[in-house]
Amino acid sequence: MSVPLATLQRQSNPVWLHDAFSSLPGALAGTPLVFKRAEHAADYLRFWSTDPAALTALRYALYRCEHSPSVFAMPDAQVLQALAAKLARGALVLTDRPAGAGAGGWPMVPAAEAAVPASSTLIKLNTLPDRPAAPPLLPLLEEVQIEGAEVLPEIEQTLEQIDLTMGSIDLAGVSLEPTPSKVPLIETAMTDASTSVTKTLDDL
Numbered sequence: 001m002s003v004p005l006a007t008l009q010r011q012s013n014p015v016w017l018h019d020a021f022s023s024l025p026g027a028l029a030g031t032p033l034v035f036k037r038a039e040h041a042a043d044y045l046r047f048w049s050t051d052p053a054a055l056t057a058l059r060y061a062l063y064r065c066e067h068s069p070s071v072f073a074m075p076d077a078q079v080l081q082a083l084a085a086k087l088a089r090g091a092l093v094l095t096d097r098p099a100g101a102g103a104g105g106w107p108m109v110p111a112a113e114a115a116v117p118a119s120s121t122l123i124k125l126n127t128l129p130d131r132p133a134a135p136p137l138l139p140l141l142e143e144v145q146i147e148g149a150e151v152l153p154e155i156e157q158t159l160e161q162i163d164l165t166m167g168s169i170d171l172a173g174v175s176l177e178p179t180p181s182k183v184p185l186i187e188t189a190m191t192d193a194s195t196s197v198t199k200t201l202d203d204l
Contacts, residue, residue, distance in 0.1 A: 005061035005092070008054050010047060016095045017061055017083075030097025033087075041084035044094070049076060058083060065092070 006017040016030070035041035048054035059079050063071040065086065071079070086092040 005064055006057040008048060008057065014097055018093055018095065020090055020093050030095040033094040033096055035087050038084045038088040041087035042080055045080045045084055049080065
């Protein structure tokens with residue numbers, strides 16, 4: 001038993017569209033619909049003209065017959081007319097099976113059959129690289145604490161040396177001030193030297 005080109009629903013009856021060479025299950029075979037003119041087949045197909053899902057199934061059925069990508073660019077009316085012409089020529093057959101004829105029948109055409117990409121273009125999730133593990137934070141924090149404890153004494157020693165240096169600079173500034181008690185002695189010596197020179201000049 002071959003898979004139908006399209007499986008439709010007309011009121012409560014399933015309707016199968018298949019090619020003329022498809023074999024039907026004997027116990028569940030429905031009634032083949034015969035259309036002598038393409039106009040009659042088109043009138044019958046227009047029942048699904050407002051059903052988007054049925055139109056998609058019919059369009060894909062026409063594509064499977066003609067294998068032309070241009071089918072997907074055709075208006076809906078043109079798709080129905082092309083299928084009607086094939087039905088009138090006998091290349092395609094519509095089989096109507098009453099709903100009370102029993103359960104079972106042909107399987108539904110997979111809706112996504114034409115849209116499934118090739119397996120080579122699919123992303124294989126099991127081949128993606130693993131995300132690198134994050135390094136543990138606790139050992140890093142302990143290492144930072146240890147380094148800080150080793151550097152702290154050196155910083156404190158440097159600050160002490162700076163304090164001692166600043167103190168020595170202050171003491172040196174005080175020691176550079178002149179002693180007031182030496183100033184009169186210097187003035188007396190200069191006066192005596194000037195008097196002696198003046199007296200020697202007068203004697204000459």
